[in-house]
Amino acid sequence: MLFxxxxxxxxxxxxxxxxxxxxxKGNHAKIExxxxxxxxxxxxxxxxxxxxxxxxxxxxxxxxxxxxxGMKTLSYRGLGGEHTQLIVDGFPINDPQxxxxxxxxxxxxxxxxxxxxxxxxxxxxxxxxLIKGNDVQVTTFDQQFSPTLLSxxxxxxxxxxxxxxxxxxxxxxGKNNFISFSGxxxxxxxxxxxxxxxxxxxxxxTRKNNALHNYHLSLSSGFKWGKKxxxxxxxLSAKMNYIDQQLPGAVVLxxxxxxxxxxxxxxxxxxxxxxxxxxxxxxxxxxxxxxFLHYHDPNYLNIDGFIDNQYEVNALLGGFxxxxxxxxxxxxxxxxxxxxxxxxxxxxxxxKRLNHTSMGKIKYNSTYFFVETSLFSQIxxxxxxxxxxxxxxxxxxxxxxxxxTDQLFKDWQFFVWYKPSSRAPSFNxxxxxxxxxxxxxxxxxxxxxxxxxYVKNIRSFTIRxxxxxxxxxxxxxxxxxxxxxxFIWSIQNVGKVDIYGGDLNFIGGLKINQNWSLNLQTGxxxxxxxxxxxxxxxxxxxxxxxxxxLTSNAMLNVxxxxxxxxxxxxxxxxxxxxxxNIQSNLLAxxxxxxxxxxxxxxxxxxxxxxxxxxxKNVTNTSYSFVRYFIMPGINYFIKLSYDFN
Amino acid sequence: MTLxxxxxxxxxxxxxxxxxxxxxxYTPRKEPFSNGLLTLSEGLFHQNNSTLSWINLSDNTIEYDxxxxxxxxxxxxxxxxxxxxxxxxxxxxxxSSTIEILDxxxxxxxxxxxxxxxxxxxQPRYLAAHKGNVYVTSFDGYVTAIDTxxxxxxxxxxxxxxxxxxxxxxxxLYIANSGGLDPDNxxxxxxxxxxxxxxxxxxxMVGKNPGRVIADEYGHVYVVKRGDxxxxxxxxxxxxTNDGTVxxxxxxxxxxxxxxxxxYISFYNFTNGTSSVSVYNCASQTIExxxxxxxxxIETLYGxxxxxxxxLICIDAMNFTNSGYLRFFNAQGQLTKxxxxxxxxxxxxxxx
Numbered sequence: 001m002l003f004x005x006x007x008x009x010x011x012x013x014x015x016x017x018x019x020x021x022x023x024x025k026g027n028h029a030k031i032e033x034x035x036x037x038x039x040x041x042x043x044x045x046x047x048x049x050x051x052x053x054x055x056x057x058x059x060x061x062x063x064x065x066x067x068x069x070g071m072k073t074l075s076y077r078g079l080g081g082e083h084t085q086l087i088v089d090g091f092p093i094n095d096p097q098x099x100x101x102x103x104x105x106x107x108x109x110x111x112x113x114x115x116x117x118x119x120x121x122x123x124x125x126x127x128x129x130l131i132k133g134n135d136v137q138v139t140t141f142d143q144q145f146s147p148t149l150l151s152x153x154x155x156x157x158x159x160x161x162x163x164x165x166x167x168x169x170x171x172x173x174g175k176n177n178f179i180s181f182s183g184x185x186x187x188x189x190x191x192x193x194x195x196x197x198x199x200x201x202x203x204x205x206t207r208k209n210n211a212l213h214n215y216h217l218s219l220s221s222g223f224k225w226g227k228k229x230x231x232x233x234x235x236l237s238a239k240m241n242y243i244d245q246q247l248p249g250a251v252v253l254x255x256x257x258x259x260x261x262x263x264x265x266x267x268x269x270x271x272x273x274x275x276x277x278x279x280x281x282x283x284x285x286x287x288x289x290x291x292f293l294h295y296h297d298p299n300y301l302n303i304d305g306f307i308d309n310q311y312e313v314n315a316l317l318g319g320f321x322x323x324x325x326x327x328x329x330x331x332x333x334x335x336x337x338x339x340x341x342x343x344x345x346x347x348x349x350x351x352k353r354l355n356h357t358s359m360g361k362i363k364y365n366s367t368y369f370f371v372e373t374s375l376f377s378q379i380x381x382x383x384x385x386x387x388x389x390x391x392x393x394x395x396x397x398x399x400x401x402x403x404x405t406d407q408l409f410k411d412w413q414f415f416v417w418y419k420p421s422s423r424a425p426s427f428n429x430x431x432x433x434x435x436x437x438x439x440x441x442x443x444x445x446x447x448x449x450x451x452x453x454y455v456k457n458i459r460s461f462t463i464r465x466x467x468x469x470x471x472x473x474x475x476x477x478x479x480x481x482x483x484x485x486x487f488i489w490s491i492q493n494v495g496k497v498d499i500y501g502g503d504l505n506f507i508g509g510l511k512i513n514q515n516w517s518l519n520l521q522t523g524x525x526x527x528x529x530x531x532x533x534x535x536x537x538x539x540x541x542x543x544x545x546x547x548x549x550l551t552s553n554a555m556l557n558v559x560x561x562x563x564x565x566x567x568x569x570x571x572x573x574x575x576x577x578x579x580x581n582i583q584s585n586l587l588a589x590x591x592x593x594x595x596x597x598x599x600x601x602x603x604x605x606x607x608x609x610x611x612x613x614x615x616k617n618v619t620n621t622s623y624s625f626v627r628y629f630i631m632p633g634i635n636y637f638i639k640l641s642y643d644f645n
Numbered sequence: 646m647t648l649x650x651x652x653x654x655x656x657x658x659x660x661x662x663x664x665x666x667x668x669x670x671y672t673p674r675k676e677p678f679s680n681g682l683l684t685l686s687e688g689l690f691h692q693n694n695s696t697l698s699w700i701n702l703s704d705n706t707i708e709y710d711x712x713x714x715x716x717x718x719x720x721x722x723x724x725x726x727x728x729x730x731x732x733x734x735x736x737x738x739x740x741s742s743t744i745e746i747l748d749x750x751x752x753x754x755x756x757x758x759x760x761x762x763x764x765x766x767x768q769p770r771y772l773a774a775h776k777g778n779v780y781v782t783s784f785d786g787y788v789t790a791i792d793t794x795x796x797x798x799x800x801x802x803x804x805x806x807x808x809x810x811x812x813x814x815x816x817x818l819y820i821a822n823s824g825g826l827d828p829d830n831x832x833x834x835x836x837x838x839x840x841x842x843x844x845x846x847x848x849x850m851v852g853k854n855p856g857r858v859i860a861d862e863y864g865h866v867y868v869v870k871r872g873d874x875x876x877x878x879x880x881x882x883x884x885x886t887n888d889g890t891v892x893x894x895x896x897x898x899x900x901x902x903x904x905x906x907x908x909y910i911s912f913y914n915f916t917n918g919t920s921s922v923s924v925y926n927c928a929s930q931t932i933e934x935x936x937x938x939x940x941x942x943i944e945t946l947y948g949x950x951x952x953x954x955x956x957l958i959c960i961d962a963m964n965f966t967n968s969g970y971l972r973f974f975n976a977q978g979q980l981t982k983x984x985x986x987x988x989x990x991x992x993x994x995x996x997x
Contacts, residue, residue: 197717197718197719198718199718199754199757201717201718249691250691250692250693251693252691252693252721252722252740252741253693253718253719253720253721253722253741254721254738254741254742254743254757254759255721255722255740255741255742255743255761255766257742257761257764257765257766299765299766300826301766301768301784301785301786301807301826302806302807302826302827303806303824303826303827303830347829433828433829434828481964481965481966537964537967538963538967538968539967577692578689578966578967578988579966579967580966580967580968582968584694584696584709584710584968584987584988627691627692627693628691628692628693
């Protein structure tokens with residue numbers, strides 16, 4: 001159990017899943033190209049949502065707008081969040097309205113594994129995930145086959161600032177099928193204290209208008225059939241998530257009268273099919289997503305005296321990814337087709353988008369290398385006749401990669417890859433009243449990566465080191481600028497960003513004796529992402545806004561019998577609130593440390609009762625990633641959980 | 646246990662590297678502020694980064710954020726306007742919804758007035774002073790009077806939607822109602838308030854989305870009609886208070902300032918990104934100089950400020966997200982110097 005982080009495939013009971021693994025020639029431990037958080041690690045971090053978890057993955061920077069419920073968007077290696085594809089249980093998740101996912105809206109209590117893959121060459125995933133800058137894959141308890149007849153996960157969490165959370169998941173498993181249900185409820189007042197200098201001097205204020213209620217439900221089932229020659233698997237999924245929250249906004253000096261609210265409803269139904277045989281592999285999926293957002297500001301000083309905006313996106317998405325193995329060659333074909341429709345009570349028209357990505361790939365595995373080349377085609381067709389806009393955008397992107405095997409270097413793997421991609425402007429970028437710009441073209445990015453993996457097992461000591469050096473370029477960057485006056489901003493294709501950097505990740509585990517063990521996962525990432533849009537601009541050569549050059553994380557777990565002590569820390573380096581790198585835009589670096597302890601009592605090897613008590617932000621650091629979106633200071637939680645099988 | 650040692654060493658390193666603190670010690674000045682330029686920069690929405698900068702004209706040194714240095718706190722969010730009246734400086738801080746009153750000589754805050762009526766933010770925008778009162782327009786649709794002796798709000802009157810510019814002429818206030826928070830249905834009126842009765846006595850239709858207003862000595866009130874930023878462009882409109890007529894002078898304008906008979910009209914053309922200044926003679930009602938400055942000297946003209954007897958300071962907001970400049974021009978319209986200042990400078994007070 002201790003070394004779970006190193007042997008990812010041992011985490012789930014899905015036998016077909018193991019069958020999917022690509023065997024790298026050689027005899028060393030399987031090398032993953034992922035940065036991964038596994039179930040045990042996720043449990044120890046006691047995250048509020050997926051965004052909180054992703055902070056601990058190297059290279060990912062989470063732009064964090066608050067505690068529980070505060071919006072969390074992602075940037076990977078200096079690329080905007082729109083360049084990342086989220087895939088939950090095999091379904092790509094998109095938000096065509098804003099272009100990026102708010103990771104705070106995805107609950108964490110049913111997540112078994114999270115991985116970030118910049119260049120995924122070992123799995124069959126939807127090709128829309130392969131064309132993006134990177135993908136974040138989430139695997140939930142709900143969607144995994146289980147050989148046991150009944151299994152359960154449940155927990156109750158109480159935390160500071162009115163956090164009350166309950167979660168229950170039940171799964172009826174079997175040799176060839178499963179059916180599962182999970183549901184969670186979260187209630188949060190969010191009235192945390194923070195320090196601010198006002199006319200009274202340094203004052204302790206309380207965050208206001210920050211409450212949240214969240215409900216989520218999931219129903220899943222799966223079936224497997226076939227024999228050794230060809231195995232088939234189908235999974236069905238229905239999920240719903242409802243969030244009713246107040247929006248505290250930025251802390252505005254001397255003005256604490258924020259009363260905005262937001263309701264979010266996300267629902268998905270979908271099916272996943274997989275076929276595995278000696279030479280063939282296939283995954284296919286189809287999903288329907290409904291996203292509803294209702295924003296209300298009761299204090300706006302317009303003629304109505306309020307703003308009430310509602311947006312609804314209906315999306316269909318389907319695709320396949322096929323692999324045929326012939327001798328040492330792998331031939332892959334894939335295609336994703338998506339259709340998005342946005343309706344709203346704002347003057348956005350009724351934008352529709354047809355999004356098609358297709359891919360052809362050849363991979364060759366030799367004794368010493370495996371080499372891969374692929375060609376992607378992206379077609380984006382926008383149609384918003386109400387606003388007299390129709391546009392079709394096509395782009396061909398090649399990708400290349402070369403990996404060594406450990407026949408060449410024992411315990412080591414070296415790799416190099418090149419990956420260009422483009423991201424379409426969101427519906428808001430194109431059509432949002434006043435700021436939208438219908439002449440936008442997709443933002444282009446390219447990445448070159450040079451990296452290594454080192455995995456070594458020496459008796460009871462296991463280490464894995466992964467390092468990368470990368471060079472990225474973003475062209476036609478889509479940015480919002482005030483173009484008419486300070487009131488009226490507009491979205492433009494003006495930016496060009498040059499990014500280079502590197503990251504280093506270390507995972508180590510030590511089993512000292514029968515009772516004692518420890519493991520450590522730590523990483524640091526450096527990224528220099530500078531604006532090179534215009535030589536004459538004052539920001540030429542400056543680090544782009546909200547991109548810390550240095551970020552780091554560390555997680556240490558010390559286990560004695562059924563007891564555990566867990567430490568998790570994050571360091572976010574200095575960054576700027578605007579592209580101009582001047583003192584007044586500088587935001588201080590910060591460091592947070594969470595400490596928790598757990599005790600697990602296991603009955604008859606089936607029933608696990610666990611008590612987990614923790615302190616978050618132990619040093620009571622006052623910090624904000626985004627200017628004036630002040631985060632909570634020291635806070636506490638207690639979690640009782642019961643797992644069956 | 647080596648791993649644990651490294652882990653804690655790592656944590657301690659991260660902790661200390663995140664604990665760097667800037668240590669700004671401010672030594673109180675002995676002399677009152679004089680011979681300099683006080684500049685208000687509004688900053689950006691929700692960044693609480695409005696600043697007051699002091700440019701010392703005797704040695705050309707600049708103190709950025711002199712308000713915070715002296716008062717130990719920040720101005721707040723979107724310092725929109727600032728006037729000097731009777732030895733005090735009045736600042737309208739829009740998003741923070743406060744009026745800040747400072748002593749002119751020391752820049753110490755004398756009074757901080759939260760501008761929320763019935764627990765609703767008012768968002769003060771522009772200021773004007775007359776006979777012991779400072780008048781404030783606020784986005785909630787009111788003009789409020791502040792007594793400059795007691796420094797208290799004394800009365801308020803309802804005007805149009807989202808009023809912006811305010812000026813005084815002949816014991817009357819002229820208020821531009823922008824309606825700017827309904828971009829598809831903006832206001833088009835300027836209202837006249839009789840100061841004695843503090844009631845609206847007249848309304849003038851001036852065109853869409855009026856912004857700044859200013860009065861000359863001949864009974865004319867000039868208004869920037871900002872239009873819709875598309876076909877309906879931003880132009881100068883004149884109200885003749887003598888006969889109540891309104892004329893669109895057709896002069897491109899986004900802001901202005903007056904010195905004697907000369908109205909300096911600044912215009913930033915957002916469609917092609919050019920900046921220009923024209924000089925209008927209020928006595929003869931003619932344009933005296935069409936292109937006073939060269940477009941290449943400035944990136945985004947945000948306003949003008951007549952300086953000394955014949956010079957002009959043009960406020961350059963750059964691209965609104967980079968720190969701005971004060972560009973000094975001589976009487977011939979030649980650029981003589983530039984001073985880098987805060988983010989989005991909008992108002993200057995000259996201390997002689």
